[in-house]
Amino acid sequence: MKLHLSTATDILLQHEIGITGSKSESNRLLLLQALFPNIKIKNISNSDDAVVMQKGLAISNGVVDIHHAGTAMRFLTGYFAAQEGKSVTLTGSKRMTQRPIKILVDALRDLGADIVYAAKEGYPPIKVNGKKLTENKVSLPANISSQYISSLLLIAPSLENGLELELVGKITSVPYIKMTLALLTEIGVRSSFKGNQIKVFPKTSVDSKTVTVESDWSSASYFYSLVALSKVGTEITLSSYKQNSLQGDSVLVEIYEAFGVQTKFADNKIFLKKTAVSRPSKINCQLENAPDIAQTIAVTCFGLGLGCHLTGLHTLKIKETDRLEALYTELSKLGAVISVTDKDLTLEPSKHINPDIAINTYNDHRMAMAFAPLAMKTSLYVNDAEVVSKSYPDFWNDLQKLQFHIKQV
Structure with missing residues (x-):
């Protein structure tokens, strides 16, 4: 048109x-809602990205096509990696297959994830076989997109040992990291962010909560x-x-x-x-x-x-x-x-x-x-x-x- x-x-x-x-807040809360169904969301984004995120979270096995939605690609990679028994292939548009995912995949593999590249090394599409992740320490370059970092932080409370994340170098996109941690706090998840160290503590359930985006x-x-x-x-x-x-x-x-x-x-x-x-x-x-x-x-x-x-x-x-x-x-x-x-x-x-x-x-x-x-x-x-x-x-x-x-x- x-x-x-x-x-x-x-x-x-x-x-x-x-x-x-906000699609940034909406997609974070949608993932947290998938982990903790007691959460209710008001004023959720009507964007394509939020719609794609909702559809992706509803799939247990098969192909998840996120089209152009980079946030959904990063967040769903973390989500499905920690979902024991679920197996999906995450793919998207031609441009999405040119956007790197290696830093996040490497970090998730360090936590024990089973992720395989379906085509070009370091880029989508990727096959994610969900499993129980028991490792809880990982590091990432601090100057990368905050979506990689938030992908890990969002699944952290669902991991039995939580997560200790070290950011190496000068941190960029601090507001988006703080947004993720603030939303975790709002639903009752404990975390800390001191210097270049972020800790998120495990939580098996949360109280019923309505969050307005x-x-x-x-x-x-x-x-x-x-x-x-x-x-x-x-x-x-x-x-x-x-x-x-x-x-x-x-x-x-x-x-x-x-x-x-x-x-x-x-x-x-x-x-x-x-x-x-x-x-x-x-x-x-x-x-x-x-x-x-x-x-x-x-x-x-x-x-x-x-x-x-x-x-x-x-x-x-x-x-x-x-x-x-x-x-x-x-x-x-x-x-x-x-x-x-x-x-x-x-x-x-x-x-x-x-x-x-x-x-x-x-x-x-x-x-x-x-x-x-x-x-x-x-x-x-x-x-x-x-x-x-x-x-x-x-x-x-x-x-x-x-x-x-x-x-x-």
Whole structure:
């Protein structure tokens, strides 16, 4: 599906949007619910990733196809490795078979898991024969994707001896690790995180508990971008959000102050307002703990004619696509002067935007949604726009509520 996006040049946005629950929290809680059925979940994400996760957890034997869902691949690898008597083959899209899984598989094998590569060594598909895991000590490089780490932490309370995990080197993606541990605490599992050592203690059962998933901050980022690119006075309300969020992407509140976006919290909502502000010519952001908002920030800067230097982006190379190269290609088509390495991005200030450019999305939901706010500045096309369903199925409908002109072509 190819969409054409445009807006009136004098548009003043004012609306309230209800955003689906965080897929990061939802997928963690779905796995914990599979281990401890007493858990009930409210405001669960309606994303493709959460749907795939639920379907995968319901399978005991056979093939589990997770499509593009990297989180589901990592979490289900850990889950099935510790499920005695279950035997599955985890596979996915062509891109998924190019995304490495070796570090997690090696760690699980150190705990006693039986996992075999079905094709290329180090990559899905993998055959996982569940068994009782009795080893409880393992180490991982500290600078890897937090999903590998969380996969181990989530199954840890179900292991008879719990888990002692050592992270070797400088830890990245700390907020996502803390999110996992906070959710374990919420259901009554004891853990500790001191220095580079994480311990999770075993627990055979938990009390009945209802956990409400906070709405997704990554999804909120696109509305921060819209407000930043809009007229002074624009106001958008988003629900449901907490001021003390578990999600690393909540750093948006601080980052977007530089773009003139004020955030106020009240009644489990965030109120965004565009204010007049003296902006610097170049924005510098260290995004090691929030890499998923890099695309949004880069596009916001381009739309405002600002430069930016974004660092801490090493995990973007192994996402749904190589997000750094994808940003380079698509922003260049729009007229940007941009350079990328394997871990950072530099955009030069520029006031010119090429109109009616077709943005390729590379099977990556965040490419589609990050570029959409540029319709505030110029008309553009978005190819394969249905990819947003991976995390935010209602995205295009919500933009139409904000007076965006969206036409399928």
